[in-house]
Amino acid sequence: MITSFAGESKNFLDDKSRLSIPAKYRRWISGEDAECTFFITKGSDPCLVAYPEPEWEIFTEKLQQLSQFKKKNRSFIRTWSRNSIRLKCDKQGRVLLPQEHLNFANIKKEVIIIGALNYLELWDPETLEKHQESQIPLDDDYYEDLADIL
Amino acid sequence: MITSFAGESKNFLDDKSRLSIPAKYRRWISGEDAECTFFITKGSDPCLVAYPEPEWEIFTEKLQQLSQFKKKNRSFIRTWSRNSIRLKCDKQGRVLLPQEHLNFANIKKEVIIIGALNYLELWDPETLEKHQESQIPLDDDYYEDLADIL
């Protein structure tokens, strides 16, 4: 089965930098909320991206095909890996986010959690709003191309 | 199962040149942190590279395919082998790094440990920063090629 998130929630970091993952997403991954592990990385946009472990494994298996005797591969893998961390939910369904990552996404206290197909995005509300405003609207060409697969 | 490290930590050498391997990586290898053995070698970049024992074995098997009747192969294998040492974690999860290797990677006290798929990289912080700055950014061609496998 393919993980497929949807929707949006707003939660708050507590004083220990812990974030509750909305229960609906936890249930999405593991039928019951037993174990629940995410890989969190810095997004291409100024937000954090969280993949459930199974999705992550699919991706890393592919990456392992890259030979480490090519300089560019090492560079790519290094950058990717440095920004990625494995986070396990605690018994209350929270993950402890490192300060480094919070800074990257400009997250202080409030966090918007967006379910996007097979990953979650974590946004600072203000940053998200500004980012949306600055986006170039999608043009007809884009939809034309989109039509090729949809 | 494939080993697949991720993330980054900062630890310190103690006065005896011992380095704590972050517990998350030790657990990653052996479900419980029982035995934990690494092969450490000098990287293609100015850092040390640590393979968990099983990964090392896979790698050496591949090396055996190189014909020893080619001068360059002999040279490569010789250099590789000379620089590789087997290090077992002590009961506190530390490995004793030889001075020779520390010098190679320019490691003094602080060590950045990067989990990179099936190996770990050990960096001196300054050296890492300089190295990253001096890298040619990955170009479009690279990502085009990458798209073939991802």
Add this chain to the structure above:
DNA sequence: TATAATTGTGGGTAGATGTGGGGAGAAATC
């Protein structure tokens, strides 16, 4: 509507982790 269950948040505390250093035994050197 009233009651029960779930969810998100807060905070105390036991245990895990990283670091330092003493000292016993092994290995190397003289």
Add this chain to the structure above:
DNA sequence: GATTTCTCCCCACATCTACCCACAATTATA
């Protein structure tokens, strides 16, 4: 064989992590 050096066990301890319990707010159920 004696001395020195090296390695690895042990204990110690500050810091960090993740468990537990608690409770308010929300949602679901009777």
